[in-house]
Amino acid sequence: MTSALLIGYDPHAIPVPDLDGAAVQAALDAEMARFGEHGIDAAMTLIVWDGSAESTLIASLTERPWDVVVIGGGIRKAEPLLPLFEQILNLIRRHAPQAAIAFNTHPGDSVEAALRRL
Template structure:
């Protein structure tokens, strides 16, 4: 089965946002992977000294076929240094070569996977 790790910004760390509601929405999106035969997990990070150890632990947990970096990290200009750190850590700690592709348009997180990774059976 194809595996995917979704890396996102911790909803509890976003000021002025209902963290529980946002996490519920992220969990629902994560569940959609399973509907398409993809085993998925999520790791959430914050922009502090814990980001590296949290991501490295998730990256080395198993060989991931796909690593998706969520929009909360990619789109916020003030998080550009975190995004760069995440991309570098993914490349450094992936069990296999991972290609980084920008997300275009507004497809769901799950819909990115089929265009990039051949399905494993």
């Protein structure tokens, strides 16, 4: 079975006024169900940019050989998170070199992002 890892920023930790973390989490959970509907075995890793990000990412990336890793727009689009985005790319290259890399634009198009690279 094809596998995908979705990496996103924890929606409950995003310091954005009026952002409904629960609604974003619900959208992510719905997207995870969609992966299954497409026959893709998917997992999600939500991170916060702190001392735990690197070890959390390495554990997820080395859990099994992923076919594709999807990096969420919340990480990629936020300029203050550029160093985290760079760190993620380098960790993927180092710990999951066989995986294609895809980028979503919002929680609801992660499946499409993965399918572009599978």
